[in-house]
Amino acid sequence: xxxxxxxxxxxxxxxxxxxxxxxxTAQTARAGQTAQPxxxxxxxxxxxxxxxxLAIGDTGTGGSAEYQxxxxxxxxxxxxxxxxxxxxxxxxxxxxxxxxxxxxxxxPYKALLDAGVKFYASxxxxxxxxxxxxxxxNMDGQRYYSFTKGDVEFFALDSTYMTPQQTDWxxxxxxxxxxxxxxxxxxxxxxxxGARHGSELDLQQIVEPLFLKNxxxxxxxxxxHFYERLKPQKGITYITQxxxxxxxxxxxRPNSAMTAKGFDTDNSFTLVEILNDQMFFETISRxxxxxxxxxxxRREVASPAATQ
Amino acid sequence: xxxxxxxxxxxxxxxVGVLVAAAMSSEVPVWGQTAxxxxxxxxxxxxxxxxxxxxxxxxxxxxxxTAADGTDLAARQAALTAAIRAARRTAKPGDVIPPSxxxxxxxxxxxxxxxxxxQASRAIFEEIPPVAALxxxxxxxxxxxxxxxxxxxxxxxxELPESLQYRFLGRSIVIMDVDTELIxxxxxxxxxxx
Numbered sequence: 045x046x047x048x049x050x051x052x053x054x055x056x057x058x059x060x061x062x063x064x065x066x067x068x069t070a071q072t073a074r075a076g077q078t079a080q081p082x083x084x085x086x087x088x089x090x091x092x093x094x095x096x097x098l099a100i101g102d103t104g105t106g107g108s109a110e111y112q113x114x115x116x117x118x119x120x121x122x123x124x125x126x127x128x129x130x131x132x133x134x135x136x137x138x139x140x141x142x143x144x145x146x147x148x149x150x151x152p153y154k155a156l157l158d159a160g161v162k163f164y165a166s167x168x169x170x171x172x173x174x175x176x177x178x179x180x181x182n183m184d185g186q187r188y189y190s191f192t193k194g195d196v197e198f199f200a201l202d203s204t205y206m207t208p209q210q211t212d213w214x215x216x217x218x219x220x221x222x223x224x225x226x227x228x229x230x231x232x233x234x235x236x237x238g239a240r241h242g243s244e245l246d247l248q249q250i251v252e253p254l255f256l257k258n259x260x261x262x263x264x265x266x267x268x269h270f271y272e273r274l275k276p277q278k279g280i281t282y283i284t285q286x287x288x289x290x291x292x293x294x295x296x297r298p299n300s301a302m303t304a305k306g307f308d309t310d311n312s313f314t315l316v317e318i319l320n321d322q323m324f325f326e327t328i329s330r331x332x333x334x335x336x337x338x339x340x341x342r343r344e345v346a347s348p349a350a351t352q
Numbered sequence: 353x354x355x356x357x358x359x360x361x362x363x364x365x366x367x368v369g370v371l372v373a374a375a376m377s378s379e380v381p382v383w384g385q386t387a388x389x390x391x392x393x394x395x396x397x398x399x400x401x402x403x404x405x406x407x408x409x410x411x412x413x414x415x416x417x418t419a420a421d422g423t424d425l426a427a428r429q430a431a432l433t434a435a436i437r438a439a440r441r442t443a444k445p446g447d448v449i450p451p452s453x454x455x456x457x458x459x460x461x462x463x464x465x466x467x468x469x470x471q472a473s474r475a476i477f478e479e480i481p482p483v484a485a486l487x488x489x490x491x492x493x494x495x496x497x498x499x500x501x502x503x504x505x506x507x508x509x510x511e512l513p514e515s516l517q518y519r520f521l522g523r524s525i526v527i528m529d530v531d532t533e534l535i536x537x538x539x540x541x542x543x544x545x546x
Contacts, residue, residue, distance in 0.1 A: 138495060139495055140426075140494070141426055142422045142423035142426045142427075143422075145421065145422025145425075169499065169500050170497045170498075171498075173530040174416065174530070177417055177419050177531075178419070178421070178425055179419070179420065185416075185417045203500070204498055204500045204501070205498075205501055205506070205517055206503035207503075207507075208507050209514075211503075244475075246502045246503045247503055249503075250504075
């Protein structure tokens with residue numbers, strides 16, 4: 045199984061070469077090609093005890109960019125074996141007939157699925173709510189849900205339909221959680237420098253107080269078809285990763301005071317590693333370039349009263 | 353001002369008048385109190401009837417929650433959709449949302465839009481897909497995205513069970529069955545023309 049996976053990944057890297065002309069990985073060098081400069085060294089610790097995951101958003105086109113991102117992620121998985129992926133919505137664009145799941149998710153991500161990577165989806169405005177029943181999205185029939193990995197609890201929300209019931213569920217879940225790290229993810233960013241959409245202010249009013257009070261460390265969103273890491277907003281780091289297939293070039297407002305790092309000239313995905321009190325991240329472009337990386341410390345929230 | 357807008361304004365003023373009178377009588381008008389007057393009770397009874405019908409029909413089919421893959425899920429959805437559509441083939445607007453509740457929904461939407469600035473209102477409208485013709489028992493357009501419901505507005509509308517959702521479509525607000533995307537009722541022309 046593992047050997048077959050390596051062969052498939054090698055073939056995938058060869059396909060990537062023909063598409064992008066980017067320097068190959070070590071595997072393609074072993075396949076007999078002329079040795080080329082290795083890609084930039086990863087900044088991730090790749091510790092055996094850490095929580096590792098892939099963050100992707102707005103992926104469901106079934107087009108060449110989605111396939112290329114999936115192949116890059118597969119290639120990355122060889123050196124950085126993340127166990128699961130979070131999906132920030134718009135998982136399937138267009139009509140959701142039987143072939144949509146196959147062509148816009150299962151085929152592009154087949155190598156990762158075959159390697160046992162679990163995908164935990166959230167719903168975007170282009171997603172039918174019935175996606176929650178689709179087993180490979182691991183939503184367990186729920187529009188919003190939580191799961192834990194190590195000392196991290198993830199809260200996947202449905203930002204397209206934020207009812208008071210969902211808000212109550214989120215509040216109770218965050219208050220109950222005893223995990224060191226709390227990460228929320230959902231489709232619509234509550235902070236964004238995007239010229240097309242921008243910050244979702246309604247949603248910000250509702251969820252931000254809960255995040256602040258209950259020690260949420262990082263929030264991932266999609267919807268904007270680019271990558272943006274924002275400067276911490278009241279101590280919380282917000283990351284928009286909506287570049288998984290579609291791209292809105294030049295859409296990050298250039299003079300936004302909120303932007304720590306923006307990338308809107310190509311598609312991308314983000315690798316994340318949580319180790320003790322640090323979250324390491326690395327955003328990689330469709331061309332295989334590391335376009336952002338760094339470390340986010342865990343927030344210290346002593347008590348709910350401390351953030352009021 | 354368009355005739356539709358004039359009607360909406362009149363409704364709005366009537367509702368506001370009622371609200372002011374109630375406030376002056378030291379009663380804060382909330383959904384719970386309108387339920388006491390029977391307005392919401394009728395709506396809730398219609399919703400309960402629909403859910404019972406849906407449950408009865410669904411019990412004869414394989415559950416969506418155990419669908420193995422995309423093909424299986426689509427087949428089960430289609431079966432449930434066909435069953436509901438057949439059972440409600442004579443359903444018409446107003447069967448689920450009585451006129452009294454429709455008026456309250458319109459008032460809530462009008463008040464919400466008036467509180468928002470132009471940018472926030474534009475953010476609502478940009479996601480709403482157009483629709484050529486709206487009818488009970490039709491599907492929400494398959495190729496169209498589901499317009500995000502503004503959470504602050506959603507919190508002012510009568511609560512729905514998890515299997516039903518409000519969505520904007522064209523200038524109307526629909527109640528949509530979440531698992532089949534069937535429109536089970538709607539209130540037309542609740543949004544101003546753009």
